[in-house]
Amino acid sequence: MIDFLRLYDTANHFLLKYLGLSVFKSLVLVGITLLHVAYTTYAERKIIGHMQQRLGPNRVGPRGLLQPIADVLKLITKEDIIPSCVDSPVVFKLAPFISLVAGATSLAVIPIWEHFVVTNVNMALLVVLAMSSLSSFGVILAGWASNSRYSFLGGLRASAQVISYEIAMALALVGVMMLAGSMNLIEIVKAQIESPFKIYAIPQIIGFFVFMVAAIAETNRTPFDLPEAESELVAGYFVEYSGIRFALFYLAEYFGMIVMCMLAVVCFLGGWYGPFEIPGVPMFWFLLKLYFLIFFYIWVRATLPRYRYDQLMGLGWKVLIPLALLNIVITGLIKVLA
Amino acid sequence: MAQALEIIQKQKDSEQWDEPYLVNMGPQHPATHGVLRLFLELDGETIVRCDPRIGYLHRGVEKLSEHRTYSQAMVLTDRLDYIASAANNVGYCLAVEKLMGLEVPRRAQIIRVIVCEMARIASHLLWLATHALDIGAMTVFLYCFRDREWLLDIFEEICGARLTVSYPRIGGVRLDFNQKIIDELYRFTEEFPHRIPEYETLIDVNRIWLKRTKGVGVISGEEAVNLGLTGPSLRGSGVGYDLRRARPYLIYDELDFEVAVEFEGDVYSRYRVRMKEMREANKIIRQCLDKLAECEGEPVIAEDAPDLVIPYGKIKRPEPAPHPKRGYLVKGVEVPIVPEGEVYFAIEAPKGELGYYIVSDGTGHPWRVRIRAPSFVHISALPALSEGQMVADIIAVIGSVDIVLGECDR
Numbered sequence: 001m002i003d004f005l006r007l008y009d010t011a012n013h014f015l016l017k018y019l020g021l022s023v024f025k026s027l028v029l030v031g032i033t034l035l036h037v038a039y040t041t042y043a044e045r046k047i048i049g050h051m052q053q054r055l056g057p058n059r060v061g062p063r064g065l066l067q068p069i070a071d072v073l074k075l076i077t078k079e080d081i082i083p084s085c086v087d088s089p090v091v092f093k094l095a096p097f098i099s100l101v102a103g104a105t106s107l108a109v110i111p112i113w114e115h116f117v118v119t120n121v122n123m124a125l126l127v128v129l130a131m132s133s134l135s136s137f138g139v140i141l142a143g144w145a146s147n148s149r150y151s152f153l154g155g156l157r158a159s160a161q162v163i164s165y166e167i168a169m170a171l172a173l174v175g176v177m178m179l180a181g182s183m184n185l186i187e188i189v190k191a192q193i194e195s196p197f198k199i200y201a202i203p204q205i206i207g208f209f210v211f212m213v214a215a216i217a218e219t220n221r222t223p224f225d226l227p228e229a230e231s232e233l234v235a236g237y238f239v240e241y242s243g244i245r246f247a248l249f250y251l252a253e254y255f256g257m258i259v260m261c262m263l264a265v266v267c268f269l270g271g272w273y274g275p276f277e278i279p280g281v282p283m284f285w286f287l288l289k290l291y292f293l294i295f296f297y298i299w300v301r302a303t304l305p306r307y308r309y310d311q312l313m314g315l316g317w318k319v320l321i322p323l324a325l326l327n328i329v330i331t332g333l334i335k336v337l338a
Numbered sequence: 339m340a341q342a343l344e345i346i347q348k349q350k351d352s353e354q355w356d357e358p359y360l361v362n363m364g365p366q367h368p369a370t371h372g373v374l375r376l377f378l379e380l381d382g383e384t385i386v387r388c389d390p391r392i393g394y395l396h397r398g399v400e401k402l403s404e405h406r407t408y409s410q411a412m413v414l415t416d417r418l419d420y421i422a423s424a425a426n427n428v429g430y431c432l433a434v435e436k437l438m439g440l441e442v443p444r445r446a447q448i449i450r451v452i453v454c455e456m457a458r459i460a461s462h463l464l465w466l467a468t469h470a471l472d473i474g475a476m477t478v479f480l481y482c483f484r485d486r487e488w489l490l491d492i493f494e495e496i497c498g499a500r501l502t503v504s505y506p507r508i509g510g511v512r513l514d515f516n517q518k519i520i521d522e523l524y525r526f527t528e529e530f531p532h533r534i535p536e537y538e539t540l541i542d543v544n545r546i547w548l549k550r551t552k553g554v555g556v557i558s559g560e561e562a563v564n565l566g567l568t569g570p571s572l573r574g575s576g577v578g579y580d581l582r583r584a585r586p587y588l589i590y591d592e593l594d595f596e597v598a599v600e601f602e603g604d605v606y607s608r609y610r611v612r613m614k615e616m617r618e619a620n621k622i623i624r625q626c627l628d629k630l631a632e633c634e635g636e637p638v639i640a641e642d643a644p645d646l647v648i649p650y651g652k653i654k655r656p657e658p659a660p661h662p663k664r665g666y667l668v669k670g671v672e673v674p675i676v677p678e679g680e681v682y683f684a685i686e687a688p689k690g691e692l693g694y695y696i697v698s699d700g701t702g703h704p705w706r707v708r709i710r711a712p713s714f715v716h717i718s719a720l721p722a723l724s725e726g727q728m729v730a731d732i733i734a735v736i737g738s739v740d741i742v743l744g745e746c747d748r
Contacts, residue, residue, distance in 0.1 A: 303540070305546045
């Protein structure tokens with residue numbers, strides 16, 4: 001009887017101390033990220049609007065600040081249509097969740113601050129890569145389950161694109177792993193600060209370039225937004241989706257974008273460290289770098305046209321992968337010589 | 339729906355998955371520039387067969403014209419190529435005037451050239467905007483619309499309408515330009531040449547743009563002539579055929595402008611041709627404005643314009659105002675104003691050769707109107723341009739031949 005009580009106590013203690021903290025952290029993280037996602041859409045529309053000499057959203061709330069909330073409410077209240085022609089309703093319903101869950105899970109291993117990471121895994125880099133691959137399964141399944149010609153083409157394009165760019169991205173990160181000697185993201189940040197340049201973006205400039213390009217392709221953004229190429233495939237893989245499921249795909253894209261930017265900040269830009277410390281806001285520099293990268297994403301979208309399917313594959317296999325391999329060789333040489 | 343399910347089931351049963359992959363593109367599709375419908379037969383991403391279907395915007399403009407007087411039928415021509423309605427109006431008026439043997443005052447001719455060239459710039463701007471948007475460059479779209487807006491504002495100042503202007507009249511134009519319009523046009527022609535490089539910096543030095551357009555949708559000059567392509571789509575293949583030079587009408591023979599020609603025959607050279615044409619059109623407007631100052635105060639509509647020679651006995655009407663002269667049209671009144679005969683007159687519209695074939699039986703209505711619309715011909719050339727290309731290319735090709743379905747279906 002006493003043993004049982006003690007067991008209960010221990011379990012409770014454990015839950016409170018570890019699990020409770022983790023749940024709390026996860027909730028905070030998801031909350032913050034959702035807010036970021038919502039306002040990234042706002043920022044995107046506003047920034048692109050100003051780049052294109054128009055105003056962007058300015059009707060809902062002061063300066064249109066409530067627009068994302070209005071959008072979310074609209075999408076939630078819309079009818080969730082499942083076309084009768086759908087090949088497999090279960091997969092059709094499930095696909096957006098796969099995309100979103102896989103996209104959001106990566107957040108768990110990314111350190112926003114030295115003391116703020118939900119789970120500090122030693123193989124964090126691999127987890128992020130695995131999750132971003134998984135997230136494209138949602139896209140592929142959605143394309144196939146929709147049983148629509150356009151969705152199918154979008155799904156096919158997504159699978160081809162993900163395979164080619166995943167390799168380039170992983171290879172670009174190999175250089176970082178070699179320099180840091182670890183796959184733990186906190187270790188990588190610390191190793192960067194101890195390195196002569198303070199950030200890996202300088203010695204790993206090729207890797208950084210390859211990573212950023214591959215990350216844009218990985219998240220299906222312009223100029224690599226072929227799976228959802230509006231002018232060709234109408235909306236690509238999610239052409240048959242509506243309401244909240246459509247919103248989930250949208251959300252997954254932005255989650256993916258934020259995760260990729262966070263990974264770039266951690267692996268190449270020195271994480272939460274900055275030239276000087278801001279008292280009270282330990283994440284200041286992390287967020288600043290993150291916002292800069294997100295702005296870069298938006299900027300690219302406003303500027304560049306879309307690649308063609310075969311050109312995209314050509315770029316991936318003939319340019320990015322050889323560049324990433326070259327980067328590994330150079331990094332190896334530096335490592336040996338230094 | 340049930341039929342579609344049946345077909346899918348049949349395919350599943352027979353396991354004929356090596357059948358061609360058919361995609362129905364349009365009539366509602368963001369990149370078909372209206373209600374064009376294409377049956378695409380794909381092999382992977384490559385187009386094996388492209389089969390355009392038209393008729394989704396058919397309003398019977400030609401047939402309707404037979405039941406209108408000549409002046410009323412002109413309003414219908416606005417709705418052909420609604421991007422450049424002024425050019426359609428001018429072409430129609432010129433055809434009727436040729437049939438009537440009507441002499442148009444010089445000032446009206448100059449004004450007509452100005453509105454034609456304005457329509458050309460507006461049309462090419464809209465073309466560039468949508469073409470760039472199809473290829474994925476969104477920003478160019480809004481840059482172009484900004485400047486097109488300016489032109490539409492000037493059109494509004496000229497005649498009150500922005501898009502479907504109905505500004506020319508048989509025998510001249512409806513209203514004279516006032517000083518405000520002339521000042522605004524001077525400002526526009528001053529500023530516009532600096533705007534074109536803005537678009538070019540966004541796309542012309544962009545590697546992705548070049549990759550998407552160079553060597554895509556290639557057509558040789560000979561083939562283009564055989565297919566009946568005209569306008570920028572023909573001149574992009576190295577054939578310098580421009581009706582403004584080949585068969586000058588209005589005052590084009592007095593004007594100094596170059597016919598833009600490029601030799602590659604691909605999407606990119608058609609783009610270059612149109613960019614150059616915008617510059618030339620701007621030059622033409624500038625010259626016309628100078629000429630306009632020379633004939634200040636002259637009439638803009640012929641004395642014997644048909645709207646004004648309706649016999650007095652039939653319709654009660656007040657004394658015509660001195661200038662601008664207006665016509666009075668009363669429904670159901672047949673007025674024998676156009677002599678018997680037939681005529682074909684073609685102008686260089688922004689999209690290509692726009693021809694009007696009119697048969698008159700001597701009454702107030704045209705007996706038959708037939709419109710040779712460039713878009714109709716260009717759509718028929720789509721299979722030749724796109725087969726063997728990729729899905730993404732057909733978007734670029736549709737954009738590059740610049741079609742407007744209002745004109746194609748009429």
